[in-house]
Amino acid sequence: xxxxxxxxxxxxxxxxxxxxxxxxxxxxxxxxxxxxxxxxxxxxxxxxxxxxxxxxxxxxxxxxxxxxxxxxxxxxxxxxxxxxxxxxxxxxxxxxxxxxxxxxxxxxxxxxxxxxxxxxxxxxxxxxxxxxxxx
Numbered sequence: 364x365x366x367x368x369x370x371x372x373x374x375x376x377x378x379x380x381x382x383x384x385x386x387x388x389x390x391x392x393x394x395x396x397x398x399x400x401x402x403x404x405x406x407x408x409x410x411x412x413x414x415x416x417x418x419x420x421x422x423x424x425x426x427x428x429x430x431x432x433x434x435x436x437x438x439x440x441x442x443x444x445x446x447x448x449x450x451x452x453x454x455x456x457x458x459x460x461x462x463x464x465x466x467x468x469x470x471x472x473x474x475x476x477x478x479x480x481x482x483x484x485x486x487x488x489x490x491x492x493x494x495x496x497x498x
Contacts, residue, residue, distance in 0.1 A: 370465060370488045373397050374474040375426060379482040390485040392458055393471075394437075396430030398423050437491045444495055456497040461487030 372393060379389035401424045434457070441453050448456070463484070464470055471479040471488060 370395070370462075370471065372471060372473045372479045372483045373425070376483060377427065379485075388481060388485070390483075391454070392434060392461055392486050392489055393484040394430040394434045394489045396427060396433075397425045399425065399429035399433075401429060434489060437489060437494060440491070441494060457489060457494045458486035460490050460493035460497045461485075462490050463487040 370393065373396065376393070376396070377390055379387075381387040381389045400421055403419050403422050405420050437457060438453050441456060442448065445452070462471075465472070471484055473479045473483055
């Protein structure tokens with residue numbers, strides 16, 4: 364029904380190059396950010412719901428705000444496994460072990476079913492298992 368095999372680059376993903384520094388390739392990496400089960404403050408009102416959604420503790424969200432915690436968590440796990448690694452080494456391990464193909468082995472696509480460019484996906488989709496030990 365039009366669904367892409369995960370992962371795929373979504374329409375709301377940031378695209379490069381960097382406007383501030385056009386010579387810098389952005390984004391660096393792609394991570395999970397679509398339909399992520401996220402914690403919500405149950406005391407807060409959420410205008411997405413007619414009843415305000417008060418009392419909800421979790422909700423499915425999408426966006427870079429959902430992807431960032433995944434990548435930060437992976438970086439923290441790498442740091443715990445390799446405490447002597449610098450931030451640059453951690454970033455390198457994440458980027459150089461990323462995947463440019465989906466679960467079926469087909470090159471990553473964007474929301475229009477075109478091949479995703481490095482301006483859309485950066486180095487590729489994060490592969491934590493390889494990033495932990497990039498030998």
